[in-house]
Amino acid sequence: MSQRPSQDAIRAGATALGDWFHNIDLHGVWTAPDHPLGNHPGQFWQHFSHVLPADMTGMSVLDIGCNGGFYALEMKRRGAARVLGIDHDETYLEQARFAARTLGQEIEFRRMEVYDVGALGERFDLVIFLGVLYHLRHPLLALDLIHEHVAKDLLLFQCMQRGTTEVAPVAEDYPFTDAAPFEAPGFPRLQFIEHRYAGDLTNWWVPNRACAEAMLRNTGFEILQNPDPEVYLCRRTAPAYGAAAVYPARGAGAV
Structure with a gap:
């Protein structure tokens, strides 16, 4: 059995990997102790950690946009058999690999875009998709691809929301001349x-609450729980009629 590295060695290794967005406890060394959001994402995780099984023995997990690996590590701590984290940023992936290696957790990390998940060729019991959707130029496509290619059962989803939290009922159809629904706050x-939000060029789309929930339903994810205003635990079902990642759509029977 290899000897655990000293805190000085861990601190030096973490520092060499640059600034961390995930504050992770590496045997007493925190990777982002001065994070502007506090103990992030640990504090946030406490709001919804209870919706996932405490014992995940035998489960497979895909963490899309894994960043420094906080959630992937939490899944392994709960006993998940296979955990794969993907991200487009190699710096984040190096941080995640370092954290997993330091904590003795066997987790695979790959550089991959969400649009390429079909290349994985496998489905996962749980897909984690937190804090990613609003960074994508093609958000609905991403949800379609997750549904079609990698989600087997559960989806843990979070997206920044702005605007009203009201969710208005919507009709199955509207006359072309009826523009009033588009002015309703809960539509x-x-x-x-177009440019930046919060100084970030990768913030592209921000839904209101009604839109986030409608996008999940439309792509075939039934909302089971909403433990935090922006967090949803969903189950994979058949997509709405016309929903698919390719055109022409396969229709309501697509599963």
Whole structure:
């Protein structure tokens, strides 16, 4: 059995990997102790950690946009058999590999875009998709691809929301001349950011609450729980009629 590295060695290794967005406890060494959001994402995780099984023995997990690996590590702590984290940023992936290695957790991390998940060729019992959707130029496509290719059962989803939290009932159809529903506060609305939001060029789309929930339902994810205003635990079901990642759509029977 290899000897655990000293805290000085861990601190030096973590520092060499640059600034961390995930504050992770590496045997007493915190990777982002001065994080502007506090103990992030640990504090946030406490709001919804209870919706996932405490014992995940035998489960497979895909963490999309894994960043420094906080959630992937939490899944392994709960006993998940296979955990795969993907991210487009190699710096984050190096941080995640370092954290997993330091904590003695066997987790695979790959550089991959969410749009390429079909190349994985496998489905996962749980897909984690937190804090990613609003960074994507093609958000609905990403949800379609997750549904079609990698989600087997559960989806843990979070997206920044802005605008009203009201969710108005929507009709199955509207006459072409009826523009009034689009002015209703609770109508599903996805707002486009042309330049920057919060100084971030990768913030592209921000839904209101009604839109986030409608997008999940439309792509075939039944909302089971909403433990935090922006967090949803969903189950994979058949997508709404016309939903698919390719055109022409396969229709309501697609599963």
